[in-house]
Amino acid sequence: MRIAATVQDSIVDGPGFRFTVFVQGCGRRCPGCHNPETHDPAGGSEHPVEELVSRMLSNPLTDGLTLSGGEPFEQPEECLMLARVAHENxxxxxxxxxxxxxxxxxxxxAQQALLRELDVLVDGPFLLEQRTLSLPWRGSRNQRLISVPQSLATGQTVLLRP
Incomplete structure (x- = not known):
């Protein structure tokens, strides 16, 4: 899996202590992106998924996995493997x-399979003109916190209210 970095015990990428994987590569290249170093698909470094799993499970205080980027849905197969192991644990x-x-x-x-494995999706491109620091876990006002299981079950987009 090509990644830019990982963060053990992140408290800004969702609730609780999170193992955050910043995947490498993003074709969107949103102006003002918080992680422009992740855009180049040839950047970062390759890591076996098993290594990331080991690191994710190494801390018993970890509450969750966050896939960030870059664009996780440009590496859906690898992200799906991580997500499944996270849920299994x-x-x-x-x-x-x-x-x-x-x-x-x-x-x-593959993208649909990864989506089905998520608990929460923070969706939408970062829009510099809608940048905000007041909304938890989002960079711009257009981005939504979506409860994926509830959305799939009801057939309607269900927003999470933190």
């Missing part, structure tokens, strides 16, 4: 994406 799974929930519902089979 009682962790919740969040992902950030520049794609909207509705776009991912129509995405590739």
């Amino acid at each position: 009682g962790l919740n799974v969040w992902s950030y994406s520049g794609f909207t929930y509705e776009q991912l519902l129509r995405g590739t089979p």
